[in-house]
Amino acid sequence: MTRPDLSKATAPVPADGRPVLEVDDLHVEFRTRSGVVHAVNGVSYSLTQGETLAILGESGSGKSVSAQAIMGILDSPPAVITGGGIWFEGTDLLTQPEEEQRKVRGPGISMIFQDALSSLNPVYSVGFQIGEMFRAHRGMSKKDARKRAIELMDRVRIPAAARRVDDFPHQFSGGMRQRVMIAMAIALDPRILIADEPTTALDVTVQAQVMDLLKDLQAETGMGLILITHDLGVVNEVADNVAVMYAGEIVERGTVDDVFTRPAHPYTDGLMSSVPQVEAKGGRLQPIVGQPPNLARIPSGCPFHPRCSRRRLGAEAAPGRECSTDVPPLRLVVPGREAACHYSEEVLGVRAQ
Amino acid sequence: MGRYVARRLLLTIPVLLGASFLIFAMVYALPGDPIRALGGDRPLSPAVVAQLREEFNLNDPLVVQYVKYLGDLIQGDLGTDFRGREVLDTISQRLPVTIKLTVVAILIETVIGIVAGVLAGIRRNGFLDNLVLVSSTIVVSVPILVLAFVGQYVLGLQFGWFPVSGINEGWYSYLLPGLVLAAGSLAYVARLTRTSVAENMRADYVRTARAKGLPRRTVILRHTLRNSLIPVVTFIGADIGTLMGGAIVTESVFNLPGVGRAIFDSVRAQEGAVVVGIVTLLVFFFVFFNLVVDVLYAVLDPRIRYD
Numbered sequence: 001m002t003r004p005d006l007s008k009a010t011a012p013v014p015a016d017g018r019p020v021l022e023v024d025d026l027h028v029e030f031r032t033r034s035g036v037v038h039a040v041n042g043v044s045y046s047l048t049q050g051e052t053l054a055i056l057g058e059s060g061s062g063k064s065v066s067a068q069a070i071m072g073i074l075d076s077p078p079a080v081i082t083g084g085g086i087w088f089e090g091t092d093l094l095t096q097p098e099e100e101q102r103k104v105r106g107p108g109i110s111m112i113f114q115d116a117l118s119s120l121n122p123v124y125s126v127g128f129q130i131g132e133m134f135r136a137h138r139g140m141s142k143k144d145a146r147k148r149a150i151e152l153m154d155r156v157r158i159p160a161a162a163r164r165v166d167d168f169p170h171q172f173s174g175g176m177r178q179r180v181m182i183a184m185a186i187a188l189d190p191r192i193l194i195a196d197e198p199t200t201a202l203d204v205t206v207q208a209q210v211m212d213l214l215k216d217l218q219a220e221t222g223m224g225l226i227l228i229t230h231d232l233g234v235v236n237e238v239a240d241n242v243a244v245m246y247a248g249e250i251v252e253r254g255t256v257d258d259v260f261t262r263p264a265h266p267y268t269d270g271l272m273s274s275v276p277q278v279e280a281k282g283g284r285l286q287p288i289v290g291q292p293p294n295l296a297r298i299p300s301g302c303p304f305h306p307r308c309s310r311r312r313l314g315a316e317a318a319p320g321r322e323c324s325t326d327v328p329p330l331r332l333v334v335p336g337r338e339a340a341c342h343y344s345e346e347v348l349g350v351r352a353q
Numbered sequence: 354m355g356r357y358v359a360r361r362l363l364l365t366i367p368v369l370l371g372a373s374f375l376i377f378a379m380v381y382a383l384p385g386d387p388i389r390a391l392g393g394d395r396p397l398s399p400a401v402v403a404q405l406r407e408e409f410n411l412n413d414p415l416v417v418q419y420v421k422y423l424g425d426l427i428q429g430d431l432g433t434d435f436r437g438r439e440v441l442d443t444i445s446q447r448l449p450v451t452i453k454l455t456v457v458a459i460l461i462e463t464v465i466g467i468v469a470g471v472l473a474g475i476r477r478n479g480f481l482d483n484l485v486l487v488s489s490t491i492v493v494s495v496p497i498l499v500l501a502f503v504g505q506y507v508l509g510l511q512f513g514w515f516p517v518s519g520i521n522e523g524w525y526s527y528l529l530p531g532l533v534l535a536a537g538s539l540a541y542v543a544r545l546t547r548t549s550v551a552e553n554m555r556a557d558y559v560r561t562a563r564a565k566g567l568p569r570r571t572v573i574l575r576h577t578l579r580n581s582l583i584p585v586v587t588f589i590g591a592d593i594g595t596l597m598g599g600a601i602v603t604e605s606v607f608n609l610p611g612v613g614r615a616i617f618d619s620v621r622a623q624e625g626a627v628v629v630g631i632v633t634l635l636v637f638f639f640v641f642f643n644l645v646v647d648v649l650y651a652v653l654d655p656r657i658r659y660d
Contacts, residue, residue, distance in 0.1 A: 071564050073560055073564050102566050103566060105565065105566030106566035113557065113560070113561060118556070119560070119561045121558040121562070121576055122558070122654065122655070123656075124575075125655075132567065132571075133566075136567045136571065168655045168656065170656050181561075
């Protein structure tokens with residue numbers, strides 16, 4: 001499972017280990033008429049130069065919401081950031097005035113979205129939309145911005161960039177549109193790129209091309225990449241580290257190799273067992289039973305316990321580790337691996353200390 | 354695009370023919386005898402009546418009358434009214450008044466309506482949104498006649514800000530009537546813009562615009578408003594036609610000699626030639642502005658192509 005780690009080897013600024021981004025105990029709620037939805041409940045993670053962090057989780061696990069909180073583009077109301085900090089290069093973005101936050105978007109942190117067709121404005125040419133980055137942040141003239149847009153379209157390998165710069169989003173194929181999104185996002189050489197399910201809407205061959213492009217761009221620029229996805233294959237392919245989210249919390253974190261080969265949380269374990277394996281052809285997949293939790297009413301104790309095959313209730317449980325009442329903290333299980341389960345050691349198959 | 358416009362313009366010919374015939378038939382079907390009414394208290398002598406009936410082809414069947422009218426029309430002759438006044442003169446005298454009134458009204462409803470709609474739409478359920486909601490509901494529910502008299506009395510007489518009657522003060526005379534005429538549409542434009550903007554504010558590409566770190570002004574004006582204008586432009590385009598023909602009440606209250614009143618007077622006097630001439634012209638404007646709207650669609654949204 002080893003792969004050449006281009007990003008770190010060729011990054012112009014070598015990773016010094018100091019994180020570029022630190023998300024600290026982030027809480028986000030949606031206050032709706034029908035109640036409060038707890039979308040993100042105390043998420044912390046950090047990202048260093050050139051690192052690729054995959055955030056893995058099913059729909060409604062809070063992975064996109066936490067990313068939008070970092071970008072400062074949550075729809076508010078109804079979304080409210082109720083606690084925590086988002087530290088980017090030493091400053092907490094949440095304490096900054098809106099104007100300062102705005103200046104970070106683009107040159108500091110940038111984001112690409114799942115559906116490039118709806119995420120690009122249908123009434124402006126792609127060149128105009130890419131060029132806007134230079135005009136808004138660098139005060140460049142329309143003509144120069146257009147020139148830079150062509151360069152960027154070349155860089156994301158859009159054929160005949162100079163001819164297509166004035167075309168509109170609907171005139172491009174899905175893969176090319178996602179490249180336009182990427183060109184726009186990397187226009188100002190951001191320190192961090194957040195990719196929110198960048199390949200979900202694309203067909204498989206195009207998916208691979210887009211991921212390759214992202215990897216190459218990361219290798220050239222040394223930017224940190226946060227990859228939000230529910231595609232285990234993509235994570236395995238490109239990420240260094242992975243954080244698995246469930247019910248608005250990170251339930252397991254570690255390097256991709258470790259987490260994928262020996263999960264320490266029953267949810268991750270369940271995810272891995274639900275992936276078809278070529279070797280196990282003909283066998284039955286093991287789905288995770290039940291439904292994702294309603295975020296307006298998150299189960300007590302461990303949010304995963306109603307669906308967990310390893311849960312221990314009542315007398316079965318060790319003292320202070322009753323799954324339906326005691327909330328398991330995210331804790332170091334073995335070096336380099338954190339999980340939020342009372343019984344991670346068992347899941348891992350190592351003897352509890 | 355050029356071919357599309359040409360085709361649409363050609364299509365207006367059958368529309369105008371049909372419309373003019375219908376109007377002709379309707380005037381023909383009106384009860385009463387226009388010639389006999391000409392005399393007023395002193396009845397005309399039977400010889401004069403017979404001569405006038407002959408002169409204006411009133412003894413012919415409907416279709417023959419219409420064909421004779423068309424024959425004259427092709428030679429550029431719109432005919433005369435029963436007093437011998439050229440219909441063309443009436444139109445060229447009345448139309449500028451109505452056009453000015455319409456221009457003022459459209460400007461007011463477009464500018465104020467869109468600004469109010471945007472302000473309401475970007476802060477849904479905020480103070481401005483509720484203000485627009487309440488005030489537009491009031492304006493829409495008050496009949497234009499009431500609005501006209503109240504406007505004339507309060508703004509014209511009590512405060513003395515505007516002239517109350519006539520067109521002797523140039524464009525300024527049109528301001529108050531234009532405001533009254535625009536009021537209903539203004540409320541509608543504001544509501545339409547508000548809904549469209551509020552919906553587009555949640556669009557994915559607006560989220561992208563914010564993620565790009567664009568200033569709020571740019572996000573709203575460039576990435577939200579333009580995409581929100583299509584329904585508004587549709588309404589305003591159709592409204593130009595409506596306002597031009599439907600200003601009878603406003604023109605009467607403010608004593609403006611426009612086509613609205615000319616139509617009203619001519620219908621009462623059964624002046625077929627005048628009614629048909631003016632109304633057909635208004636139908637043409639209506640069709641024309643609808644074409645302008647369709648062309649504007651393609652300008653606003655490049656996904657729309659005509660060929």
